[in-house]
Amino acid sequence: MSLLALPSARDEAWRWSDLSGLPAIADGQPTGAPRSVDDLWIDTPGPRLLFVDGVYDASRSAPGPVRVGAADANAGRHALGKLAGSTGWTLTLGRDAATEGPVQIVHISTGGANHLAADIRLDEDAQASIVESFVGEGWVNRAASLRLARSARLMVARRFLHESGFQSHADTAEIGQAASLTIASLVAGQADSRLDGHLTITGIEAFAEAGGALLGRKKQRHDAAFVVRHAAAHGQSRQLWRAVADEQAVTSTSARVEVARDAQKTDGEQSLRGLLMARTAAVNLKPELEIFADDVKCGHGATVGELDRNSLFYLASRGIPPVEARAILTHAFVADALARIGEDAVREAFEATANSWLGMIA
Amino acid sequence: MCFDCAQHERIWNGNVMLKIENLHAEVDGKAILKGITLSINPGEIHAIMGPNGAGKSTTAYVLGGRPGYDVTEGSATFDGKDLFEMEPHERAAAGLFLGFQYPVEIPGVSNLQFLRTALNAQRKARGEAELSGGEFIKLARKEADALGLDPEMLKRPVNVGFSGGEKKRNEMVQMGIIAPKLAILDETDSGLDIDALKAVGHGINTIMRRPDRAVLLITHYQRLLDYVKPDFVHVLAAGRIVRTGGPELAHELEREGYGQITDELAA
Numbered sequence: 001m002s003l004l005a006l007p008s009a010r011d012e013a014w015r016w017s018d019l020s021g022l023p024a025i026a027d028g029q030p031t032g033a034p035r036s037v038d039d040l041w042i043d044t045p046g047p048r049l050l051f052v053d054g055v056y057d058a059s060r061s062a063p064g065p066v067r068v069g070a071a072d073a074n075a076g077r078h079a080l081g082k083l084a085g086s087t088g089w090t091l092t093l094g095r096d097a098a099t100e101g102p103v104q105i106v107h108i109s110t111g112g113a114n115h116l117a118a119d120i121r122l123d124e125d126a127q128a129s130i131v132e133s134f135v136g137e138g139w140v141n142r143a144a145s146l147r148l149a150r151s152a153r154l155m156v157a158r159r160f161l162h163e164s165g166f167q168s169h170a171d172t173a174e175i176g177q178a179a180s181l182t183i184a185s186l187v188a189g190q191a192d193s194r195l196d197g198h199l200t201i202t203g204i205e206a207f208a209e210a211g212g213a214l215l216g217r218k219k220q221r222h223d224a225a226f227v228v229r230h231a232a233a234h235g236q237s238r239q240l241w242r243a244v245a246d247e248q249a250v251t252s253t254s255a256r257v258e259v260a261r262d263a264q265k266t267d268g269e270q271s272l273r274g275l276l277m278a279r280t281a282a283v284n285l286k287p288e289l290e291i292f293a294d295d296v297k298c299g300h301g302a303t304v305g306e307l308d309r310n311s312l313f314y315l316a317s318r319g320i321p322p323v324e325a326r327a328i329l330t331h332a333f334v335a336d337a338l339a340r341i342g343e344d345a346v347r348e349a350f351e352a353t354a355n356s357w358l359g360m361i362a
Numbered sequence: 363m364c365f366d367c368a369q370h371e372r373i374w375n376g377n378v379m380l381k382i383e384n385l386h387a388e389v390d391g392k393a394i395l396k397g398i399t400l401s402i403n404p405g406e407i408h409a410i411m412g413p414n415g416a417g418k419s420t421t422a423y424v425l426g427g428r429p430g431y432d433v434t435e436g437s438a439t440f441d442g443k444d445l446f447e448m449e450p451h452e453r454a455a456a457g458l459f460l461g462f463q464y465p466v467e468i469p470g471v472s473n474l475q476f477l478r479t480a481l482n483a484q485r486k487a488r489g490e491a492e493l494s495g496g497e498f499i500k501l502a503r504k505e506a507d508a509l510g511l512d513p514e515m516l517k518r519p520v521n522v523g524f525s526g527g528e529k530k531r532n533e534m535v536q537m538g539i540i541a542p543k544l545a546i547l548d549e550t551d552s553g554l555d556i557d558a559l560k561a562v563g564h565g566i567n568t569i570m571r572r573p574d575r576a577v578l579l580i581t582h583y584q585r586l587l588d589y590v591k592p593d594f595v596h597v598l599a600a601g602r603i604v605r606t607g608g609p610e611l612a613h614e615l616e617r618e619g620y621g622q623i624t625d626e627l628a629a
Contacts, residue, residue: 313428314466318476318536319454319484328471328479332519335470 007079014079016252016284017194017223025139025165026113037106040133042349046101049089053138054107054114056089066091066103073117073143074172078196081170084143088117093126093152102129102155102343109136109165118144122152122179129155131346135189138165145172148179150203156183157341159353162191170196177203177232184340185212186350187222188357197226201235201263211240213334215357216249216281227256230263230293237267242337243274244330245281252284257298259291266296274304275333277326307333327358379404379441379544379576380425386435386601387424394420396601397436402544405573407566409587410580411612412598413620418580419463421598422548425578426460427453440544454480455487457543459536461550465529468520473532474502476520477539484540505538509565527558534565545570546578551586563589584616599623 006022007014030053037050037060047064050057056068071088075081091103107116122128126149134140140162148154160167167189175181187193199208214222228237243251257268274283287300307329315325334354341347380402387395394417402408412418423431425438427450438445440456448456468476482492493501506513511531521529530550537545550562567590570577579592587595587609595611596603597620604623605611 308466309429311466311468313426313450314462315480316450317426317454317460317462318480318540319451319487320480321451321483322449324479324483325451328476329468332468332470335519339470 013225013254016221016250018192018221019194021192022139022166028112028138030110030112030114030138033110035108035110035136037108040106040135041104042102042131042345044101044104044343044345046099047103049103049105050108051105051116052108053110053112054116064103065093065099071117071119072145073119073170074145075117075143075170078143078170078172080141080168080194081143081172081196084115084117084141084170086117088119090119090121091128091130092121093123093128095123096125097123098127099129102131102346105130105132107132107134107140107142109134109138109140109162111138111165113139113141115141118142120144120154121147122149122154124150125152127153129343129346130157132156132158134158134160134162134167136165137163139168140165141168143170143172146174146181148173148175148181150177150179152176152179154181155342156181157186157346157350158184159186159188159350160193161189161353163189165191167191167193168195171198173197173199173208175199175201175203175206175208178205179203180207182209182340182342183211184338184350185224186338186354187212187214187216188353190218190220192221193223195224195226198229199227199237200229200231201237202231204232205234206232207236209238209240209340210255211238211337211340213242213244213337213354214251214253215244215334215354216251217246217277218249219247220249221251222249223252225254227258228268229258229260230266230268231260233263234265235263235267237269239270239272240337240340241272241285242334243272243283243285244277244334245274245283246277248280250282250284252286254286254288256288256290259293259296259298261292264293264295266293266298268296268298270300270302271336272302273333275330276304276306277330323359327355330358331355377403378439380438380578382436382438384436385424385433385438387420387431387433389420389431393434394601395424398598398601398603400596400603402576402578404543404576406593407571407577407579407590408594408596409592409612410578410596410598410603411582411584411615413624414582416598417601418582418598419548422460422546422580425546426450426458451483452487454540454542455484459540459542459545461533461537461545461547463549463552465521465533467522469522471520473516473518473520473535474499477502477536480536481539502535502539505535508538508568509534510561511535526553527555527561530554530558530562531565534562534569538565538569541569543574544576544578546580548580549582550579551581551583559586560589562586566590584612587612597623599627
């Protein structure tokens, strides 16, 4: 693979990402080293799928309604998403169908690069919840197409926990009338990441939410770029991102709301907040609004700051040493983003992951 | 009997918990405290009253070790140890509790989690065994019950969405669980309705009115002192203690205001 084929900082949408290391990572070979995944399964009923270096491990999976094989992630134009190829997994739920518990998918990488596509289609009134965890080394690249028919509901929670390498994910979603899609992401590993989403509200009264927490330290770079396009009226969207940067890390979020001419009564809200844990770290936040309808409500907020000194003193006055106090307040800072995850067991697992990154004592 | 003499006698007894001598402090380069001398023995409740801007909150913050409140002269010892040599969290572990005028909200962290972390950090610093989750919950429920706080509130994030009264009651629950030797309560009565004021007063009496504990109440108004009877009342003005007396001094101030004292200072 060539650097020339990858976007660079000259492309506005990629200005905060650094993909220059990708060809070298992709040239590596997976080691195939075995790894336990027991700590990654969340204790809930439901289908479980394990992919090792992008290859389905049937012996350690219980796929339920999920099919493994050809998949169209509908990511044709996305610079990384298009590399995801046409094999992976699909989840198709018919009218009124629902999965029993969340579909859990664990992706282990052992080096080199692996790509997978996912295609999720929910028919009218279908309901599903998907939880994905990414661990290991090397470049893991994923693209997913999410299509929700009328009144369908989908909750996606992903945690990116690679120890090294690179993690990229691109979503393309179409959300039909009165359907609801929530995507929550937690980046809490040691590797760089790039998350993209292009969510389109195609039916009236639909709901779309994309958000998450990006936790960076050392020289990590995390970049999340989500667009919610309102193409139909009376839609609601929420984008809530929390970016934390320590040491020399750079965490960035751009969130865009597009409101088409006919999408009257749209209610869009963006809340982007950055937390600088060190003066050498950087946070970039870019809220964008593009509104062509004239009767809409779009709120946006973007703030970057350090931990509140008053709060730190409050914790100290209760006997909590500075390192723990910082961890607790950072946890509090990202808590909003994880609170969107509906199932208690999943949310608690994600909170525990975030806490472990923060070095917080439970 | 002169209260200064009473103070002297207490100091000679050698049983002082907090001893402040000639304390000067500044904030942003501006001198606020200009020579405070005060000693508190175990079993005593002291009130510091004074007009706005006298340095009441600064006194609390300096003793608590808040960054930005710089001691320029004088000393303070707590149980014989130099208070200003200790970090704020070390002061807490040594037994000092600071009640806040505006308790901080911490979204995403439950009261239980916060208090267990705090209590166990203090116990660890003192070389005591940490409490298990079960032991801690029992203790927390007991303290919440004693103060009439719905134990369900302990599961809620720290102070998030609490009314002013609930925040102050929560401070009392924290004090009950932490069980400090000395509580410095900074305008704990501000913004409270009468029920919350009674509850806070009850909390202070129940938790701190013991021969081995002491309280320094910082307040602008006499109201709280109807519920918590102080042994000593000190009037702080322009960064110094200008008068010391018994509980009757608080009533006198309530009747006559601080005008006379500030006039005397100006003269």
